[in-house]
Amino acid sequence: MIKKDLSVDFLGVHFENPFLLSSSPVDNCYEMCAKAFDEGWGGVVFKTIGPKHFVVDEVSPRFDELTKEGTPFVGFKNMEQIAEHSLEENLHDLKQLKENYPNKIVIASIMGTNEQDWEELAQLVTEAKADMIEMNLSCPQMTSHEMGSDVGTNPELVKKYCAAVKRGSDLPMMAKMTPNITDMIPAAKASLAGGAEGIATINTVKSISNIDLDKRVALPIVNGKSSISGFSGKAVKPIALRFIQQLRVAAGLEQLPISGIGGIETWQDAAEFILLGATTLQVTTSVMQYGYRIVEDMKNGLMHYMEDQGVDHLSELIGSANKNIVPAEDLDRDYKVYPKIDWDKCIGCGRCYVSCFDGAHQAITWDPKTRRPSVDTSKCVGCHLCNLVCPVGAITTGEKVMKPGRKGNAEDKQVESVRLTHF
Amino acid sequence: MTKNYETEAPGYTMTTVMEEAARCLLCHDAPCSQMCPAHTDPGKFIRSVRFRNLKGAAETVRENNAMGAICARVCPTEKYCELACSRTGIDKPIDIGGIQRFVTDFEQQSEMDILKKGEANGKSIAIVGSGPAGLQTATTMLERGYAVDIYEKSEKAGGYLTYGIPEYRLPADIVDYEIKRIINLGAKIHYNVTIGKDMMMDELKANNDAVIVAVGASEAKVLPMFEGNQYVESAVDFLARVKEANGNIKDLPTSAIVIGGGDVAMDVATTLKRLNVEHVTDVTYEQFDEFRASKKELEGTQRVGVTIVDGYVPDSIEGNAVTFKARNMDSKLTIKAEKVILAIGQQVNADNLGINIEHGVVPYAGYKTDDPKVFVTGDIAQGDQTVVWAVRKGKEVADLIDSELMGVQNND
Ligand SMILES: Cc1cc2nc3c(=O)[nH]c(=O)nc-3n(C[C@H](O)[C@H](O)[C@H](O)COP(=O)(O)OP(=O)(O)OC[C@H]3O[C@@H](n4cnc5c(N)ncnc54)[C@H](O)[C@@H]3O)c2cc1C
Ligand SMILES: Cc1cc2nc3c(=O)[nH]c(=O)nc-3n(C[C@H](O)[C@H](O)[C@H](O)COP(=O)(O)O)c2cc1C
Ligand code: SF4
Ligand code: SF4
Ligand code: SF4
Numbered sequence: 001m002i003k004k005d006l007s008v009d010f011l012g013v014h015f016e017n018p019f020l021l022s023s024s025p026v027d028n029c030y031e032m033c034a035k036a037f038d039e040g041w042g043g044v045v046f047k048t049i050g051p052k053h054f055v056v057d058e059v060s061p062r063f064d065e066l067t068k069e070g071t072p073f074v075g076f077k078n079m080e081q082i083a084e085h086s087l088e089e090n091l092h093d094l095k096q097l098k099e100n101y102p103n104k105i106v107i108a109s110i111m112g113t114n115e116q117d118w119e120e121l122a123q124l125v126t127e128a129k130a131d132m133i134e135m136n137l138s139c140p141q142m143t144s145h146e147m148g149s150d151v152g153t154n155p156e157l158v159k160k161y162c163a164a165v166k167r168g169s170d171l172p173m174m175a176k177m178t179p180n181i182t183d184m185i186p187a188a189k190a191s192l193a194g195g196a197e198g199i200a201t202i203n204t205v206k207s208i209s210n211i212d213l214d215k216r217v218a219l220p221i222v223n224g225k226s227s228i229s230g231f232s233g234k235a236v237k238p239i240a241l242r243f244i245q246q247l248r249v250a251a252g253l254e255q256l257p258i259s260g261i262g263g264i265e266t267w268q269d270a271a272e273f274i275l276l277g278a279t280t281l282q283v284t285t286s287v288m289q290y291g292y293r294i295v296e297d298m299k300n301g302l303m304h305y306m307e308d309q310g311v312d313h314l315s316e317l318i319g320s321a322n323k324n325i326v327p328a329e330d331l332d333r334d335y336k337v338y339p340k341i342d343w344d345k346c347i348g349c350g351r352c353y354v355s356c357f358d359g360a361h362q363a364i365t366w367d368p369k370t371r372r373p374s375v376d377t378s379k380c381v382g383c384h385l386c387n388l389v390c391p392v393g394a395i396t397t398g399e400k401v402m403k404p405g406r407k408g409n410a411e412d413k414q415v416e417s418v419r420l421t422h423f
Numbered sequence: 424m425t426k427n428y429e430t431e432a433p434g435y436t437m438t439t440v441m442e443e444a445a446r447c448l449l450c451h452d453a454p455c456s457q458m459c460p461a462h463t464d465p466g467k468f469i470r471s472v473r474f475r476n477l478k479g480a481a482e483t484v485r486e487n488n489a490m491g492a493i494c495a496r497v498c499p500t501e502k503y504c505e506l507a508c509s510r511t512g513i514d515k516p517i518d519i520g521g522i523q524r525f526v527t528d529f530e531q532q533s534e535m536d537i538l539k540k541g542e543a544n545g546k547s548i549a550i551v552g553s554g555p556a557g558l559q560t561a562t563t564m565l566e567r568g569y570a571v572d573i574y575e576k577s578e579k580a581g582g583y584l585t586y587g588i589p590e591y592r593l594p595a596d597i598v599d600y601e602i603k604r605i606i607n608l609g610a611k612i613h614y615n616v617t618i619g620k621d622m623m624m625d626e627l628k629a630n631n632d633a634v635i636v637a638v639g640a641s642e643a644k645v646l647p648m649f650e651g652n653q654y655v656e657s658a659v660d661f662l663a664r665v666k667e668a669n670g671n672i673k674d675l676p677t678s679a680i681v682i683g684g685g686d687v688a689m690d691v692a693t694t695l696k697r698l699n700v701e702h703v704t705d706v707t708y709e710q711f712d713e714f715r716a717s718k719k720e721l722e723g724t725q726r727v728g729v730t731i732v733d734g735y736v737p738d739s740i741e742g743n744a745v746t747f748k749a750r751n752m753d754s755k756l757t758i759k760a761e762k763v764i765l766a767i768g769q770q771v772n773a774d775n776l777g778i779n780i781e782h783g784v785v786p787y788a789g790y791k792t793d794d795p796k797v798f799v800t801g802d803i804a805q806g807d808q809t810v811v812w813a814v815r816k817g818k819e820v821a822d823l824i825d826s827e828l829m830g831v832q833n834n835d
Contacts, residue, residue: 001482070445266474290449294474301476391438 004303006042008314010279011172011197011257013131015105017042018314019270019295022200022261022282023109023136023176026292029085030093034100039292040299043105044097045200045282048082048136049090049125050110051117054144056084064209064219066235075235076285077209079141079220079227082111087124094128109176111136113146115164122168133171134259135162135196137187138178138203141229149178149203155190162194174198174259177243179236180206184243185250198257199247200282202240204230233285237263241276248277248322255319265294267301274314275321334406336382337415340398343372352386352395360385425670427697429590431496435525444472446510447517454507455519460807461814463488465504465519468526481530484523485537489562490555492527492601493584494811495520496593499686499717503811531600540609541568546828549574549627550635551618551776554582555810556801557637558602559817561610567825571610572631576617582639584810586663587687589694590670619775628796633824636776636792637801637817640769640783640808646737649765654743658683658691658766665694676761678702680745681729682737683766684709689720691764696727703729704758706747710734732756771803778803790820798824 006017021027021036023045033044050056059079066075083090097106108125110133112118122133137152151157158175165173175191177184179202188199206228210219218226240262247253260278264270265286273281286294302314311317341352348371356364363380364373373386375398387395400410435443453466464483471480484491498504500520508516530537547570550557558580561571579585584598606612616622627634643657658681665672679700681692684707692705705724709715710733716724725731735747735756744759771780778792778799779785788805790798800820802808 001486002478266476268475291451293470297471297474297476297479300471300479300482301474304476304478392436393438 002300002303002307004306005312006299006302006314008279010259011132011174013105013172015042015280016103017299018274018278018280019043019298020045020105020107020259020280020282021287021292022284023048023134024284024288025080026284026287028083029089030096033093033097033106036292036295037097037101037104040295041104041292043107043131043280045107045109045134046090046094046097046130047085048109048111048139049087049121050082050147051112051121052087054082054113054147056081057143058084059220059222061220061222066209066231073233073285073289075207075209075231076233076288077207077219077229077231078204079222079229081139081142082136091124091128094125094130098129098131105131107132107134109134109136110165111139111147112161112164113144115160118161118164119168122165122171122173126169126171130171133165133169133173134200135165135173135175135191136203137161137191138176138180138201139230140178140180140204140206141227149180149206152176152178152187152203153181155186158187159190159194162191162196166195172197174200174257176200176203176261178203179239179243179262184247185253188247188250188253188256192256198259200259200261201243201247202236202262204232205236205239207231232262233289234263234265237269237272241272244273244276244278245322245325248319249325264298265290267298267305270298270302271305271317274317275319276325277319277322279314279318332413333403334408335400335402335410335413336380337384337400337413338377338380338382338398339375339384339386339395341373341375341386342394342396345392345394346372346390347392347394348372349391351389351391355385355389425698427591427699428665428670428694429594431591431594434528435521440472440522440525443518443522444469447473448509449473450509454509455504455517458507459504460809460811461488461494461818463491463494463504463523463811465517465523469517469519469522472522472526477526477529478533478535480526481535482537484526485530485535488811488814489538489559489605489817490584490601490810490814491523492531492597493555493593494814495523495527496597497588498811499719499809501718536607538562538566538604538608541566543570544568544829546570546632547572547630548633548635548824549631550637551627552576552582552637552639552801553580553602553612554637554639554801554813555584556639556804556813556817557582557635558605558610559814560635560637560800560821561817562605562608563818563821564825565605565608565610567821567829569632569825573610573612574616574618574622574627575612575614578614580612580614582641583659586666587659587690589662589690589697590666591693591697592690595666595669619773623775624777624797628794631796632828633796633798635798635800635820635824636773636778636803637799637813638771638773638776639802640771642770642772643765644768644770645765646767648737648740649763652740652763654761655740655763655765658687658764659769661691661764662687662694665698670698672698675700678760679704679762679764680758680760681705681764681766682745683707683768684733685715685766685768686717686720687769688766689716689724691766692729693720693724693727695764696724696729702760704732704760705729706732706735706737706745706756706758708734708736708750710750773803783808790816790823 020043027044062079064077108130110121139148142148175196259280260273261282353366456466468480468483505516550573553575738748746757800816
């Protein structure tokens with residue numbers, strides 16, 4: 001089996017690998033974290049610990065999923081708040097984890113309602129020997145408006161509470177940001193101004209996943225009613241990647257240390273977050289669906305990827321894709337590329353024809369006798385919808401041409417990519 | 424003409440393998456993995472495919488099974504991994520063999536070099552026979568740092584992989600690639616050397632720390648009534664001839680009788696059909712409800728149009744007319760064909776090897792013989808007589824010898 005060094009340094013702390021359980025029910029107690037460590041996770045962000053006076057009282061049931069065709073868990077909706085275990089139990093577990101797993105990283109996630117709470121919690125988890133603190137400024141379904149994403153969308157409060165945590169502890173600290181905001185940069189900058197050394201993102205996205213059509217209530221149904229609450233899993237990955245990219249290219253935030261979260265399930269997802277600038281990676285939903293064992297393939301696959309890319313340290317990859325994501329106005333709009341259809345691979349389903357007619361530019365002509373499509377270049381705009389719907393990968397990028405009146409050599413334009421489903 | 428014979432059924436593409444892997448329930452304590460005789464760990468490699476880690480999947484297959492690409496094609500999966508598959512509770516088992524084939528094809532295409540030779544420990548072993556059991560034993564011993572010499576009586580290595588299982592089920596390219604991998608790892612194969620004839624056991628014992636006998640059941644059984652009949656050929660001789668000539672044999676009949684109801688008989692009957700022999704009748708001792716051949720093979724045989732007559736035993740032969748007697752009825756049946764192929768089983772030739780064989784196997788469980796330096800494995804050791812069991816027995820005998828010679832216990 002391949003062996004590669006997956007270790008990373010993040011906020012001055014050394015991680016044997018970048019894979020962490022994100023704060024959630026997957027790391028609720030000692031036994032869970034211990035099992036996860038045994039199965040290869042590099043660290044945990046322990047389930048968010050709140051102040052003693054805030055009583056957590058959860059609903060039942062509390063989850064729902066978005067499906068598409070036969071695929072479960074395309075996205076996952078939860079209505080959970082923070083740790084249900086007592087403060088004492090949680091502090092005890094943190095301490096014991098660090099004692100029994102000195103080489104694994106234990107990060108305490110905390111959440112207060114006021115400056116005093118934040119400061120006290122920071123102090124307590126420091127005494128419990130946590131390696132790092134994550135401030136949960138982002139849970140979208142708290143029963144108190146003084147907590148969670150209502151705080152995280154308010155830069156002033158963010159800065160104040162970060163400073164409070166810094167007063168209570170000298171541990172390295174990251175602020176966990178909510179995606180329920182148009183622009184994350186002000187909140188991120190406010191947290192850095194308050195003393196945070198890095199950013200963790202994203203927490204869940206406010207959502208309604210499904211409606212029971214007879215009862216006319218959203219799911220899950222809690223005694224006849226439901227609420228808007230956080231969405232996670234594969235479906236939120238694009239949202240997470242977008243925020244991370246925006247943070248990493250914002251003026252003044254270059255090289256910002258980021259712990260990436262949102263829909264990570266495979267080594268490919270992990271590599272995407274790393275290429276956009278995440279140093280550590282946090283996971284919940286895919287662990288809830290499949291268990292801790294998924295880390296085996298994430299680690300092994302990432303090692304093979306490093307080998308293929310010829311790198312010995314993940315640090316060589318972090319953020320290396322940021323520069324290739326530019327504002328829409330800076331993209332090359334001088335050429336187009338036509339699809340190329342391989343008639344030997346084509347099985348004659350006609351899906352490209354349907355999609356091009358109904359969803360694009362009526363540029364595919366269909367021969368009903370031979371059941372083969374052809375591209376009419378006088379109509380084709382080069383959008384490549386056909387490529388995405390073809391079930392056998394028969395459609396690839398073909399001839400490249402300059403738009404009328406534009407200068408340049410079409411052959412030099414780089415558009416090829418091996419689609420994940422067809423490699 | 425021989426295209427039919429040469430062409431293996433197409434395998435999965437990236438899209439279709441993901442569809443199949445998506446059917447897998449990713450079971451806790453995967454039953455499929457428990458039921459693989461060689462511990463190839465399908466539960467784990469399918470999970471790797473599912474999570475898009477094809478290289479990791481290849482590592483799991485290869486590190487557990489030196490014949491991974493072969494097992495993927497020839498394992499009677501319905502008796503092993505797929506028999507246990509939880510998905511059967513919904514519809515039908517996961518196509519584990521098919522996924523394994525995709526993974527090992529990927530391994531070959533991306534030229535992965537997964538097996539690593541162990542640091543030399545100064546000890547050497549000799550293996551008699553280069554069938555799957557000998558090859559797996561060699562692999563495990565090389566990984567543990569032993570020097571390995573294999574002695575093979577034929578011109579090519581592989582045993583029945585090379586000289587038995589037909590091309591359309593197991594392409595020679597695949598077998599050659601698996602063998603090359605093991606040669607690259609450091610196995611020295613000495614071809615055209617029959618131990619007990621060209622070279623004696625005493626010499627092997629004198630020059631090695633252990634000798635492993637893996638000679639398989641490489642000779643055909645014949646019934647007295649068929650001896651010396653010019654129309655009769657044994658199944659394994661016929662299959663070896665066809666495979667060596669890649670289907671281009673000259674004396675093809677237009678009609679043939681195949682006698683026997685196991686996988687070997689199915690292979691002969693199907694091969695004849697694929698070579699365009701018009702009339703092929705297979706007569707079996709077993710009735711359909713007690714069939715020994717795997718379902719996959721039986722179905723394949725029926726699909727190509729072989730006539731199967733079940734529940735009859737050969738009674739007499741006159742020229743090329745064979746008369747059969749029904750087992751459970753008072754009835755006789757005479758069939759005449761240009762060729763009669765006997766697939767009634769194989770037997771062991773252990774001449775001068777100093778090993779006691781009864782009914783095709785050693786009369787004791789395990790791999791030790793009376794001679795502390797000599798071990799047996801493969802088809803002549805007790806257990807199933809399949810490729811995947813040959814792999815299991817190869818790993819187990821290697822573990823045993825390693826722990827005896829090095830005084831360590833390896834349990835993987
Ligand atoms: C036609 C046919 C189809 C089969 N299909 C399947 C299938 O689909 N799936 C499956 O799992 N199994 C199948 N089997 C069974 C499988 O091939 C055997 O179980 C397996 O090959 C046994 O491996 P082995 O290494 O013990 O012996 P073998 O494969 O028999 O190899 C023994 C080797 O030892 C060599 N040898 C013998 N004597 C000497 C000597 N004195 N000196 C030197 N070398 C010697 C032989 O030449 C041979 O190369 C099939 C068998 C046959 C005949
Ligand atoms: C059931 C559930 C409970 C969660 N609880 C917390 C929490 O206590 N604190 C926190 O910071 N984030 C919490 N989260 C958010 C996750 O840590 C993570 O940010 C989010 O789910 C996105 O990652 P994923 O797609 O890998 O699940 C929770 C998520 C889920 C699904
Ligand atoms: S998952 Fe476990 S805790 Fe949750 S409802 Fe089912 S049995 Fe109860
Ligand atoms: S979608 Fe693909 S397979 Fe279907 S008709 Fe178009 S090119 Fe052919
Ligand atoms: S038993 Fe079947 S469903 Fe379960 S892990 Fe194995 S292949 Fe998948």
